[in-house]
Amino acid sequence: MRYAPFYGCMISLKYPQFEAAVRKTCPALGMELVDLEGFSCCPDPIYFKAGDKMIWLTLAARNLCIAEEAGLDIITMCSGCTATLSEAHHILEEDPGLRDEVNIRLKKVGKEYKGEISVRHIVTVLRDDVGLEKVAASVTRPLDDLVVAIHYGCHLLKPSKIMRVDDPNQPTILEDLTRLVGATPVVHSENLLCCGKACISDEMPAEMTRDILDGIAQVNADCMGLICPTCFDEFDLGQLRLSRRFHRKFNIPVVYYFQLLGLAQGLSPRDMGLHMHKIKVHPLLEKLGLPTA
Amino acid sequence: MAKLNFEFRKRLDAIIDGDHHNYCYQCGACVADCPAARYSPDFNPRQIMLLALLGQEEALIGENSPIWLCTNCYTCYERCPQDVRPIEVIIALKNIASGGKRAPGILEQIQKSVNEQGRTVAWSPLVDRRRKELGLEPVKPVPVEEIQKLLEE
Ligand code: SF4
Ligand code: SF4
Numbered sequence: 213m214r215y216a217p218f219y220g221c222m223i224s225l226k227y228p229q230f231e232a233a234v235r236k237t238c239p240a241l242g243m244e245l246v247d248l249e250g251f252s253c254c255p256d257p258i259y260f261k262a263g264d265k266m267i268w269l270t271l272a273a274r275n276l277c278i279a280e281e282a283g284l285d286i287i288t289m290c291s292g293c294t295a296t297l298s299e300a301h302h303i304l305e306e307d308p309g310l311r312d313e314v315n316i317r318l319k320k321v322g323k324e325y326k327g328e329i330s331v332r333h334i335v336t337v338l339r340d341d342v343g344l345e346k347v348a349a350s351v352t353r354p355l356d357d358l359v360v361a362i363h364y365g366c367h368l369l370k371p372s373k374i375m376r377v378d379d380p381n382q383p384t385i386l387e388d389l390t391r392l393v394g395a396t397p398v399v400h401s402e403n404l405l406c407c408g409k410a411c412i413s414d415e416m417p418a419e420m421t422r423d424i425l426d427g428i429a430q431v432n433a434d435c436m437g438l439i440c441p442t443c444f445d446e447f448d449l450g451q452l453r454l455s456r457r458f459h460r461k462f463n464i465p466v467v468y469y470f471q472l473l474g475l476a477q478g479l480s481p482r483d484m485g486l487h488m489h490k491i492k493v494h495p496l497l498e499k500l501g502l503p504t505a
Numbered sequence: 506m507a508k509l510n511f512e513f514r515k516r517l518d519a520i521i522d523g524d525h526h527n528y529c530y531q532c533g534a535c536v537a538d539c540p541a542a543r544y545s546p547d548f549n550p551r552q553i554m555l556l557a558l559l560g561q562e563e564a565l566i567g568e569n570s571p572i573w574l575c576t577n578c579y580t581c582y583e584r585c586p587q588d589v590r591p592i593e594v595i596i597a598l599k600n601i602a603s604g605g606k607r608a609p610g611i612l613e614q615i616q617k618s619v620n621e622q623g624r625t626v627a628w629s630p631l632v633d634r635r636r637k638e639l640g641l642e643p644v645k646p647v648p649v650e651e652i653q654k655l656l657e658e
Contacts, residue, residue: 221624221625221626222625222626224626224636224644225624225626225627225628225632225644226626228632228635228636228639228641229639231636231639231641232639232640232641235641236640247645249645250647250648250651251645251647252619252623252624252647252648252651252652253619253623253624253625253647255619255625256615256619256625257577258577259611259612259614259615259616259625260612260615260616260619260625261596262596262599262600262603262608262612263599263600263603263608263612263613263615263616264600264603264604265520265521265522265596265597265600266520266521267655267656269521270655271619271652271655274651274652274655303521310521317655318655320654320655321651321654321655366576366577366578366579366580367579370578370579370580370582370583371579371582371583371590372583380583405540406540406576406577406578406580408540408544408576409576410575410576410577410578411541411573411574411575411576412573412574412609412611413545413573413574415544416541416544416545416574416576417576419544420540420544420576483639483640485639488635
């Protein structure tokens with residue numbers, strides 16, 4: 213099982229603890245991650261795509277070409293990168309006219325998109341290639357008693373005909389993966405609501421994240437569990453902003469799925485970079501009997 | 506009611522998925538689960554598609570355009586029975602606004618960052634220090650000249 217990991221800007225530069233978590237947990241799953249040279253930003257499916265879709269598609273195709281030259285499927289762990297690379301892949305497969313136009317542009321840099329690889333979100337690789345049993349078998353220290361409020365984020369699931377990850381209305385993949393590490397996933401009232409990050413407004417994203425966090429507060433979870441660095445940004449750093457804006461304390465630890473998997477595989481909280489989070493994760497580490505330093 | 510503006514619709518049709526606005530039959534299925542509509546009375550994807558069908562340039566890309574409130578959640582894409590892909594039509598409208606220098610500043614900021622560094626998050630020595638602390642190699646360089654060649658029209 214060899215793959216080309218595509219970490220993207222948010223994870224590599226802003227939240228490298230997620231990259232560390234993926235890199236350190238994959239060997240026990242039998243996954244080999246082959247680092248390739250030359251990837252750029254996916255590019256960004258929100259503001260960059262809003263500037264010019266054709267240029268967005270061309271830069272995305274260039275990234276796909278790099279993996280194609282190496283003969284490896286791309287795996288993504290950022291929902292934004294997934295949105296761009298999966299959609300670009302889909303467009304290039306479905307629309308020969310656009311593919312030709314993109315290839316004319318790519319010629320300038322000596323590349324050609326042929327359509328020989330696929331783009332997979334890493335959670336589907338865990339489910340479909342590694343297999344849930346093998347993920348469970350990698351766990352040496354089950355996270356008993358930990359209650360995790362799952363938040364899906366939009367681009368992991370939608371548009372479902374392109375993403376092909378799970379049922380967009382009643383997804384279970386993150387709950388299933390969370391159970392494997394010994395924790396208890398809970399569904400909260402706003403579990404499918406968008407984090408609002410892309411909305412250009414002062415109020416709306418704040419109201420949306422507030423409502424999601426209030427939903428989580430009602431189910432008495434120890435933390436929020438998610439898989440998207442952009443959602444993470446909105447909920448971790450975002451809670452400091454929300455506390456100021458709404459004059460009350462928002463304080464729910466936020467954890468990326470592979471950090472939970474790492475803890476369950478016996479890796480330390482430091483290895484997983486949990487000390488880098490703005491909202492302190494001490495309460496859940498104490499509950500698990502793990503060092504908080 | 507203002508006159509139909511076919512010229513604007515043609516411009517929209519020329520952008521990837523922009524032409525899908527033509528399939529809208531105004532059923533409103535895209536509205537119920539739209540988070541932007543839930544949080545703002547000014548936002549309604551069905552209405553945006555209607556404005557697109559009428560080619561109402563000013564309302565769509567002018568100063569008070571609602572399109573920037575869309576959260577890019579893709580729920581409307583999921584719900585629409587006509588494969589209109591309202592979100593993709595909205596992004597196509599943003600392309601027109603951006604081309605005419607009528608987009609919020611963040612778009613240009615991001616374009617500049619990708620153009621100059623091939624990334625949307627700026628590199629600084631702190632980035633590699635944090636990576637090192639986690640046992641990670643420094644961030645790999647992006648071949649920026651290649652990116653710049655592709656950005657030239
Ligand atoms: S975009 Fe689709 S769902 Fe929305 S009103 Fe038009 S046809 Fe109906
Ligand atoms: S993507 Fe569609 S459903 Fe989501 S906020 Fe934008 S218009 Fe509404």
